[in-house]
Amino acid sequence: MEFALVFGLFLVALMAILDTWIWTIETDAADASVEQGIGVAMSAAGSATSTTPALTDVYASVLPLLQQPMLGTSVEDWYAANLAALRGEIGPNACPTSDQVADYFDDLHSGYDGVGHVVVCAVNDGAGHVTVAITGYALSMVPPGVGPFNWRGWGLPISETASVNVGTYSP
Numbered sequence: 001m002e003f004a005l006v007f008g009l010f011l012v013a014l015m016a017i018l019d020t021w022i023w024t025i026e027t028d029a030a031d032a033s034v035e036q037g038i039g040v041a042m043s044a045a046g047s048a049t050s051t052t053p054a055l056t057d058v059y060a061s062v063l064p065l066l067q068q069p070m071l072g073t074s075v076e077d078w079y080a081a082n083l084a085a086l087r088g089e090i091g092p093n094a095c096p097t098s099d100q101v102a103d104y105f106d107d108l109h110s111g112y113d114g115v116g117h118v119v120v121c122a123v124n125d126g127a128g129h130v131t132v133a134i135t136g137y138a139l140s141m142v143p144p145g146v147g148p149f150n151w152r153g154w155g156l157p158i159s160e161t162a163s164v165n166v167g168t169y170s171p
Contacts, residue, residue: 022138022141022156023140023156026070026156027158029066029069033066033134033160034134035162036065037122038130038132038162040058040062041058041122042130053124053130055122055123055124059120059122063075066118066120070118071139073118073137073138074116074117075120076120076136077119094123095121095132097135098135098136098158098159100135101137102114102117102136112154113155115138115140116138116139117137118138119133119134119136120133120134121135124166128166129163129164130164131162131163132161133162134160135159135160137155138155138156140155
């Protein structure tokens with residue numbers, strides 16, 4: 001009897017440790033993706049003298065960095081047609097929070113409690129700044145309410161953001 005109790009606690013602790021390790025890998029990948037995304041967004045659409053950020057090019061450039069580490073979590077493009085309603089709700093100059101992404105997908109009945117989706121967002125705030133964000137909830141192995149990071153069901157929060165002033169790379 002004692003072995004069964006201790007073994008159950010051991011398994012829960014082991015799963016929590018694995019979740020923490022996986023969450024660290026996922027947030028590191030998101031951080032690297034945001035840094036790359038800022039560089040791509042600021043590479044100026046069209047020409048070296050353009051001050052128009054290449055916002056729609058960010059997703060394609062960071063997707064290879066995110067697909068493998070996200071372990072079953074879908075990586076969504078902010079400018080995809082299926083996120084038009086969320087863009088309309090948030091506005092054209094802001095990126096969603098992790099909870100807004102999860103609420104949106106929960107309303108679509110996609111994933112448990114909206115978990116399992118992260119969104120790659122790149123916007124120009126209209127005040128001279130470009131923001132790239134990767135937000136949402138990645139899938140977790142520990143059941144809801146048991147692990148240290150389970151704020152929302154079976155999910156681990158992913159929220160990485162970077163902002164830079166609009167400029168050009170021209171000489």
